[in-house]
Amino acid sequence: MNRRKFINQGLLGSSGIILAEQILGVRQTFAAWLENVVIPVRESNDFSKLRNEYLLSSNIIYLNHASIGTIPRAVQRARRQYLDICETNPWFYIWGGGWEEGREETRAKAAELLHCAPGEMVLTHNTTEGFNLLAQGLQLGKGDEVVFSSLNHPGASVCWFHEARKKGFKVAKFDFPVSDAADMSKQEILDLYDRHISKKTRVLVFPHVDNIIGLRHPAKELTALARSRGVEFVAVDGAQTAGMIPADMKEMDVDFYACSPHKWVQAPKGLGLLYIKKDVQQSVKPMWVTWGQERWKGSARIFEDYGTRNLPEVLTLGDAIDFQNRLGDRLKQERYEQLWQYTSTRVEHNEELVWRSPKSWSLASSVYAVEVKGKKSSELARRLFEGHGIVVRPFSTAGLNTLRISPNLFNTEAEIDKLCEVLIAAAKG
Ligand SMILES: Cc1ncc(COP(=O)(O)O)c(C=O)c1O
Incomplete structure (x- = not known):
C-alpha cells in the first residue's frame, strides 16, 4: 500500500491519520505472517502441515469445505485486530479514510x-x-x-x-x-x-x-x-x-x-x-x-x-485473497487434482462404494459425491461425525443417495483412507 496516498485519504486530520496508521500496522504485520506460512511442496506431500495454519479442531476430519470454509489463523488474527481498531473510535467508521481505502483495495484484489x-x-x-x-x-x-x-x-x-x-x-x-x-x-x-x-x-x-x-x-x-x-x-x-x-x-x-x-x-x-x-x-x-x-x-x-x-x-476478505495468492494457483490446482485422483481411485477399487461425480478432472472439482451401496446417506453422515469426527454432507436430492466430500489442500490421503475404511465397514455391517 502506498503509505502517503493511504494517509492522505483520512478526512479527520490527525485522528484520521491515527486510524490509517493503525490499519497500515495490521497490514504490515499480516504481510510478515504471510511470509512465514510454510508452503507445502507437492512432491514431498507434506500438506498436513498446512493444517496448522488453521484453527480447525484436532478432533475432526473436515471434508465439508463446499458448505463453509475455515479462515487461516493469520487472516483471523488480522480480522480481530481490524475489529478492535474499529471499536476504539467507531465514529471514524463513518469518515475515516482508512476503511474506505481498504475497501477499494479489497475490490481490486477480488477483481484480480x-x-x-x-x-x-x-x-x-x-x-x-x-x-x-x-x-x-x-x-x-x-x-x-x-x-x-x-x-x-x-x-x-x-x-x-x-x-x-x-x-x-x-x-x-x-x-x-x-x-x-x-x-x-x-x-x-x-x-x-x-x-x-x-x-x-x-x-x-x-x-x-x-x-x-x-x-x-x-x-x-x-x-x-x-x-x-x-x-x-x-x-x-x-x-x-x-x-x-x-x-x-x-x-x-x-x-x-x-x-x-x-x-x-x-x-x-x-x-x-x-x-x-x-x-x-x-x-x-x-x-x-x-x-x-x-x-x-x-x-x-x-x-x-x-x-x-x-x-x-x-x-479481511482482501487478506484472505492474499493468503490464497501466497499458496499459488499452480500448487492449488495440482493438489486438488491429486486428492481427487486419489479418492476416485480408492472409491472405484471398492465394490461397496460408487463414484457419482465426473470421471475426468477437466469436468471435475474438489467436490465429489460417493454412494455407499444399500446405506442411507443421512444415516452414514451422522455415523461418520458421531463415531469418527468426520464431517461430510449427505444428499438425497435428484434421485441421489450420496455423501458429498469436499477436501481442501491440507486434507490428507490418510484422512481419505479413514473415511473409506469407515464407509466400507458400514456397507458390510
Ligand atoms: C453452488 C452454490 N450456489 C449458491 C450457494 C448459496 O451460497 P450463499 O448461501 O453463500 O448465498 C451455494 C451454497 O452452498 C452453492 O453451493
Whole structure:
C-alpha cells in the first residue's frame, strides 16, 4: 500500500491519520505472517502441515469445505485486530479514510482474482444476494425466458421464480440427468443445454461447479453456445469455484458471476462478490437505492448497498485473497487434482462404494459425491461425525443417495483412507 496516498485519504486530520496508521500496522504485520506460512511442496506431500495454519479442531476430519470454509489463523488474527481498531473510535467508521481505502483495495484484489476490472466488481454478502440483484435488476417481461438446470442451487434459482411471478417472464428449468453425470462428456453437456435453449431465452444460468456432484461446467463453451443461439445474458454461479478453480471473466466471456468467498477463499462469512461486465451494467437496475448513489454511475459500485457495512470484515476478505495468492494457483490446482485422483481411485477399487461425480478432472472439482451401496446417506453422515469426527454432507436430492466430500489442500490421503475404511465397514455391517 502506498503509505502517503493511504494517509492522505483520512478526512479527520490527525485522528484520521491515527486510524490509517493503525490499519497500515495490521497490514504490515499480516504481510510478515504471510511470509512465514510454510508452503507445502507437492512432491514431498507434506500438506498436513498446512493444517496448522488453521484453527480447525484436532478432533475432526473436515471434508465439508463446499458448505463453509475455515479462515487461516493469520487472516483471523488480522480480522480481530481490524475489529478492535474499529471499536476504539467507531465514529471514524463513518469518515475515516482508512476503511474506505481498504475497501477499494479489497475490490481490486477480488477483481484480480476473477480477472476483471475493479469497476466490474460488486462487494455483496453472498451468491444468493448476487442472484437476487440480477433477477430483480434485469428488465425481463412477458415472452422472455430464463433457462437453468436442476443442478442450479436454490440460491441461484428461487429468485428467478419469484420475479417471474411478478413480471410475467417464464423460468424454463430442466432436469439434469444427475445419475448419469459421471460418464457424461463435455459435448454431451453442451448438447443438453443446447436442447433447452429456445428463441425466447434471454438469460442462461448455470453453476460453474455445482454443489451436489461437483461437475465443472465447460463455462467458456457454454457461453459461446448461448451467444450463438442469441441468448442475451449468461449468469454463472461461482459459489463453489472462486478460490478453488481459476475463474477468468475475460476468457469465459460471461456477463455475471456471483461468488461466496467464505467457502474456498476462506474469507469471513457473509461476504460475497458479483462480477457485472462493464458492457451490460446499464441493463441492470440497482436493487438497493439510496441518496448519492448516482455518483457511481458507470461503475459496479452503484449496485452495492449503502447502509452501514462491516468494513473491517471487508478488509479481511482482501487478506484472505492474499493468503490464497501466497499458496499459488499452480500448487492449488495440482493438489486438488491429486486428492481427487486419489479418492476416485480408492472409491472405484471398492465394490461397496460408487463414484457419482465426473470421471475426468477437466469436468471435475474438489467436490465429489460417493454412494455407499444399500446405506442411507443421512444415516452414514451422522455415523461418520458421531463415531469418527468426520464431517461430510449427505444428499438425497435428484434421485441421489450420496455423501458429498469436499477436501481442501491440507486434507490428507490418510484422512481419505479413514473415511473409506469407515464407509466400507458400514456397507458390510
Ligand atoms: C453452488 C452454490 N450456489 C449458491 C450457494 C448459496 O451460497 P450463499 O448461501 O453463500 O448465498 C451455494 C451454497 O452452498 C452453492 O453451493
